[in-house]
Amino acid sequence: MKEIGIALLGLGNVGLGxxxxxxDHARDIERRLGAKVRVRHILVRDGGRSRPEDVPASLITRDxxxxxxxxxxxxxxxxxxxxxxxxxxLERSIASGxxxxxxxxxxxxAHGEQLFSQALSRGVDLHFEGAVCGGIPIxxxxxxxxxxxxxxxxxxxxxGTTNFILSAMADEGATYEDALAQAQKLGFAEADPxxxxxxxxxxxKLCLLASLAFAARVSPEQVHVxxxxxxxxxxxxxxxxxxxxxxxxxTARRLSEGLDVRVHPAFIPQASPLADVxxxxxxxxxxxxxxxxxxxxxxxxxxxxxxSAVVSDIIDIxxxxxxxxxxxxxxLCSPYLQDVSLIPxxxxxxxxxxxxxxxxxxGVLGRIATVLGEKGVSLxxxxxxxxxxxxxxxxxxxFSHSAREQDVQSAVKWIDGLAxxxxxxxxxxxxxxxxxxxx
Amino acid sequence: MKEIGIALLGLGNVGLGxxxxxxDHARDIERRLGAKVRVRHILVRDGGRSRPEDVPASLITRDxxxxxxxxxxxxxxxxxxxxxxxxxxLERSIASGxxxxxxxxxxxxAHGEQLFSQALSRGVDLHFEGAVCGGIPIxxxxxxxxxxxxxxxxxxxxxGTTNFILSAMADEGATYEDALAQAQKLGFAEADPxxxxxxxxxxxKLCLLASLAFAARVSPEQVHVxxxxxxxxxxxxxxxxxxxxxxxxxTARRLSEGLDVRVHPAFIPQASPLADVxxxxxxxxxxxxxxxxxxxxxxxxxxxxxxSAVVSDIIDIxxxxxxxxxxxxxxLCSPYLQDVSLIPxxxxxxxxxxxxxxxxxxGVLGRIATVLGEKGVSLxxxxxxxxxxxxxxxxxxxFSHSAREQDVQSAVKWIDGLAxxxxxxxxxxxxxxxxxxxx
Numbered sequence: 001m002k003e004i005g006i007a008l009l010g011l012g013n014v015g016l017g018x019x020x021x022x023x024d025h026a027r028d029i030e031r032r033l034g035a036k037v038r039v040r041h042i043l044v045r046d047g048g049r050s051r052p053e054d055v056p057a058s059l060i061t062r063d064x065x066x067x068x069x070x071x072x073x074x075x076x077x078x079x080x081x082x083x084x085x086x087x088x089x090l091e092r093s094i095a096s097g098x099x100x101x102x103x104x105x106x107x108x109x110a111h112g113e114q115l116f117s118q119a120l121s122r123g124v125d126l127h128f129e130g131a132v133c134g135g136i137p138i139x140x141x142x143x144x145x146x147x148x149x150x151x152x153x154x155x156x157x158x159x160g161t162t163n164f165i166l167s168a169m170a171d172e173g174a175t176y177e178d179a180l181a182q183a184q185k186l187g188f189a190e191a192d193p194x195x196x197x198x199x200x201x202x203x204x205k206l207c208l209l210a211s212l213a214f215a216a217r218v219s220p221e222q223v224h225v226x227x228x229x230x231x232x233x234x235x236x237x238x239x240x241x242x243x244x245x246x247x248x249x250x251t252a253r254r255l256s257e258g259l260d261v262r263v264h265p266a267f268i269p270q271a272s273p274l275a276d277v278x279x280x281x282x283x284x285x286x287x288x289x290x291x292x293x294x295x296x297x298x299x300x301x302x303x304x305x306x307x308s309a310v311v312s313d314i315i316d317i318x319x320x321x322x323x324x325x326x327x328x329x330x331x332l333c334s335p336y337l338q339d340v341s342l343i344p345x346x347x348x349x350x351x352x353x354x355x356x357x358x359x360x361x362x363g364v365l366g367r368i369a370t371v372l373g374e375k376g377v378s379l380x381x382x383x384x385x386x387x388x389x390x391x392x393x394x395x396x397x398x399f400s401h402s403a404r405e406q407d408v409q410s411a412v413k414w415i416d417g418l419a420x421x422x423x424x425x426x427x428x429x430x431x432x433x434x435x436x437x438x439x
Numbered sequence: 440m441k442e443i444g445i446a447l448l449g450l451g452n453v454g455l456g457x458x459x460x461x462x463d464h465a466r467d468i469e470r471r472l473g474a475k476v477r478v479r480h481i482l483v484r485d486g487g488r489s490r491p492e493d494v495p496a497s498l499i500t501r502d503x504x505x506x507x508x509x510x511x512x513x514x515x516x517x518x519x520x521x522x523x524x525x526x527x528x529l530e531r532s533i534a535s536g537x538x539x540x541x542x543x544x545x546x547x548x549a550h551g552e553q554l555f556s557q558a559l560s561r562g563v564d565l566h567f568e569g570a571v572c573g574g575i576p577i578x579x580x581x582x583x584x585x586x587x588x589x590x591x592x593x594x595x596x597x598x599g600t601t602n603f604i605l606s607a608m609a610d611e612g613a614t615y616e617d618a619l620a621q622a623q624k625l626g627f628a629e630a631d632p633x634x635x636x637x638x639x640x641x642x643x644k645l646c647l648l649a650s651l652a653f654a655a656r657v658s659p660e661q662v663h664v665x666x667x668x669x670x671x672x673x674x675x676x677x678x679x680x681x682x683x684x685x686x687x688x689x690t691a692r693r694l695s696e697g698l699d700v701r702v703h704p705a706f707i708p709q710a711s712p713l714a715d716v717x718x719x720x721x722x723x724x725x726x727x728x729x730x731x732x733x734x735x736x737x738x739x740x741x742x743x744x745x746x747s748a749v750v751s752d753i754i755d756i757x758x759x760x761x762x763x764x765x766x767x768x769x770x771l772c773s774p775y776l777q778d779v780s781l782i783p784x785x786x787x788x789x790x791x792x793x794x795x796x797x798x799x800x801x802g803v804l805g806r807i808a809t810v811l812g813e814k815g816v817s818l819x820x821x822x823x824x825x826x827x828x829x830x831x832x833x834x835x836x837x838f839s840h841s842a843r844e845q846d847v848q849s850a851v852k853w854i855d856g857l858a859x860x861x862x863x864x865x866x867x868x869x870x871x872x873x874x875x876x877x878x
Contacts, residue, residue: 021729025589031654032586032769129584135730137584145568145576147471148750150464215470273736276715290460290747291574291737295722297712298733308729311587323764330471
């Protein structure tokens with residue numbers, strides 16, 4: 001039986017998952033391919049670290065040269081993460097004519113176009129299903145299944161850590177800090193959770209999805225990114241009473257003026273299929289011209305889920321190698337990718353939830369309502385809660401009608417400067433967009 | 440720019456959707472392919488029928504020979520439905536070296552293995568995404584994304600007509616007959632709804648999914664298929680009170696003794712992601728070793744949704760043609776497909792909902808409980824409702840603990856023979872399987 005040699009760069013969480021799936025499902029994969037996939041080398045940075053028992057010592061190397069000099073290696077699989085030396089290793093792999101697989105979204109966001117261009121001109125494949133939403137085949141869906149269609153919007157819950165934290169806050173009334181600590185204890189959040197809770201992880205995934213769906217250059221630096229660290233249980237409770245669920249929502253829409261791409265906490269209707277996405281699950285809701293609404297959901301991270309995506313990429317490239325082709329799919333670079341204008345988030349129009357923390361005295365609501373009115377933000381409903389023993393400030397919550405973000409921001413800036421305002425106003429966007437999957 | 444010629448066989452609902460997507464998205468498709476897809480012929484059976492304005496008369500033919508004799512036709516797309524002449528036309532297309540696309544699940548169930556074998560030996564591709572669940576890319580997911588994984592179960596709502604009817608019965612308390620009439624009026628059900636409401640349409644889809652997921656020969660004749668025609672609003676109401684939603688569920692599981700493949704109404708937990716699938720939507724919930732639970736949902740039928748799946752197949756084959764390859768994916772025939780044993784549905788173990796319609800007299804519940812006990816069916820809970828003016832019979836509903844289907848059937852047969860039993864007992868399986876998407 002024919003054999004295809006591969007090398008893994010990295011033996012962390014995803015690397016080990018990839019290795020184990022290739023080992024455990026070897027017979028099924030052979031049967032589907034009519035060929036054997038053989039791991040010939042595994043590059044590790046620290047050769048002295050304890051190695052899982054099921055990985056033979058003979059595969060381990062610390063030298064990328066060993067891999068690049070082995071003519072039997074046809075596919076290099078980068079699962080080490082980080083920008084350096086991952087970028088250099090991928091470049092050298094591509095330059096030497098190897099097909100490559102990566103699960104490194106940070107690298108693709110920072111240097112993707114360069115890597116895809118290099119792969120295109122060298123005539124090799126670069127696959128990256130594992131870089132977005134773990135095992136959910138969303139890259140493949142956009143690259144292949146929806147190649148027939150015109151995507152108009154993407155609404156996603158694409159970060160499991162923040163979704164776990166928000167689910168815990170909603171279900172158990174936990175504070176953000178307690179929910180984060182719980183997520184860290186259970187392994188759903190890292191010791192330094194900044195990338196997740198600050199929204200950057202979600203933004204990197206969203207930008208890859210948007211680039212693919214809209215054939216456009218979109219990078220996290222260009223888009224509005226807001227995390228979940230300022231959210232309070234009271235926001236979740238008040239939103240729920242109004243029929244909403246609070247999620248960290250990644251949104252990309254194609255509008256006539258350009259692309260609207262954002263990551264931020266948002267209230268979505270309880271009836272939205274995204275409202276039911278719990279714990280560490282991810283989901284992506286697409287709207288496209290022919291298919292209409294479609295939903296893709298599953299575990300967005302973890303050793304085996306992400307490993308399964310990496311292995312599906314390896315199998316896809318093996319099928320190309322066995323057929324003697326490459327470059328069947330468009331690469332995320334020129335001429336496929338084009339420049340498009342991005343709509344600034346200040347131009348957003350939609351309803352808002354505004355929670356004001358104010359001194360408990362007469363006339364405050366009147367002043368707030370007046371400022372909002374002057375700025376063109378009209379009120380759909382208002383909730384006023386007096387100060388309580390555990391909270392010396394009064395809470396005023398406003399659900400606005402559709403308003404322009406710029407006007408909301410300017411009103412909030414004014415209100416936050418009032419003597420009666422006790423702490424910065426909480427502003428949460430309400431997105432009615434990701435509606436019910438219903439004909 | 441290079442041009443790839445295709446021919447459509449059929450210009451019904453799906454054929455017209457396919458034609459329109461190719462026309463409307465021509466520029467996007469050209470950009471993704473670097474080539475033009477040109478419809479050269481459309482075969483219709485009745486050339487005299489009125490033709491949509493946007494389809495040029497010059498494309499229409501009634502003669503398959505015109506298509507097969509045109510050397511510029513590389514892909515033949517069968518969207519005519521039925522077994523004859525679709526089978527013959529596909530065979531002649533394959534024999535002449537054309538790649539083929541079909542959305543014909545009945546044909547694939549009846550003669551698929553033969554067609555796939557022929558395509559395999561002739562070295563052409565046979566794609567069929569449109570045959571199952573319209574635009575949801577579930578065939579592609581099983582053939583490619585999950586090629587890395589080992590699927591253990593498929594739970595699906597794969598028939599939009601019955602899901603629409605059951606949703607209407609649940610939401611509006613409509614009778615089966617009224618809900619069917621409404622579905623027919625809105626175009627969600629055909630004049631002769633037998634294939635849908637009898638479960639055969641779902642069974643044909645499920646068998647294709649199971650064949651692919653388990654690399655096994657499974658045909659609708661071998662599996663238990665039960666439709667929704669005997670369901671009553673009272674069943675939906677009583678199930679809901681116990682925390683369940685009633686769906687026509689298509690299930691395929693890989694067990695150590697063989698495959699368990701069934702289509703029948705089932706109560707599923709309200710918290711199941713399948714419980715939220717409303718109206719004409721379809722959804723497939725997969726369980727696999729590495730990825731865990733994953734859910735795929737969208738419109739499972741209709742001109743444009745199914746057309747989008749057909750066009751994605753056309754694009755995939757175009758990519759192969761441009762790269763000069765074929766046969767990248769395993770074909771649903773030997774050596775990929777193997778014989779496996781199917782577990783008879785009488786061997787099912789699980790809880791049951793039993794609704795008995797009995798005369799309103801003392802001792803009836805005792806007799807029923809005794810018979811169930813003797814057959815080894817133990818009771819989890821019982822609801823007894825006296826006769827009412829509008830219903831002269833009393834209703835007894837039993838929720839059983841897990842029991843063997845054979846024992847349940849034998850108890851029901853006995854009870855249905857009692858003088859006090861007024862009409863055949865309603866038996867509905869309870870499936871806890873398709874659980875919550877939650878880590």
